[in-house]
């Protein structure tokens with residue numbers, strides 16, 4: 001039997017008040033790493049917040065692992081399986097790194113017995129085991145970001161939403177981060193990675209979505225995006241040129257991968 005996709009959006013409309021940011025969007029996410037590229041203001045964060053069930057859709061259907069979200073109760077149930085790293089995440093400065101990640105595990109209702117080992121595992125995965133007892137306020141910007149990544153992956157959620165997770169990471173940590181999300185994907189996790197770093201997408205993603213004005217204008221493997229590159233398109237790599245090319249042409253394409 002075919003497995004239900006991690007996420008299925010049908011005719012999603014989302015915005016702020018009367019302002020529509022995303023309109024009539026269909027989208028399907030499978031296990032693996034999906035990169036989400038798009039210019040500033042394209043609607044990436046709006047999409048991630050919707051998938052994190054922070055803001056209910058203005059219209060359309062949101063489905064996780066085959067179950068449609070129809071109520072706050074459904075949303076809460078879905079949230080147990082979703083790890084989310086917002087672009088700007090809040091934390092109590094006086095919390096230790098362990099307390100912060102454990103608190104995020106508690107918010108996601110990771111069972112008490114599992115929360116301790118899961119916290120240790122998540123901190124080890126982002127290379128922060130040695131800073132576990134330190135206060136959050138003592139971390140550097142890149143370390144804070146890694147603590148946020150640990151909070152998103154703690155308890156092994158089946159769907160992980162990451163909003164610009166590699167901002168502030170040094171090159172070695174970015175390479176480790178790519179390894180981390182690839183290994184999560186191998187275990188069957190669906191990872192949605194919103195980023196402006198095209199090379200992260202080329203190195204770590206199975207699929208790339210390009211969002212422009214709230215519409216998916218390209219969907220497919222990174223190699224396919226690279227093949228779109230027009231000879232005169234700006235960029236330092238085929239993938240960057242392909243990205244710039246599809247942004248320039250803006251052909252709305254329905255995402256129908258599953």
Ligand SMILES: Nc1ncnc2c1ncn2[C@@H]1O[C@H](COP(=O)(O)OP(=O)(O)OP(=O)(O)O)[C@@H](O)[C@H]1O
Pocket residue numbers: 016021038039040041042043044045046047
């Ligand atoms: N809370 C809000 N209230 C009103 N408008 C908002 C709000 N948050 C975002 N917007 C608007 O929604 C649009 C999409 O913003 P969003 O943050 O989703 O884009 P993005 O693709 O994540 O951009 P960036 O790459 O700059 O992070 C923008 O025009 C933005 O001004």
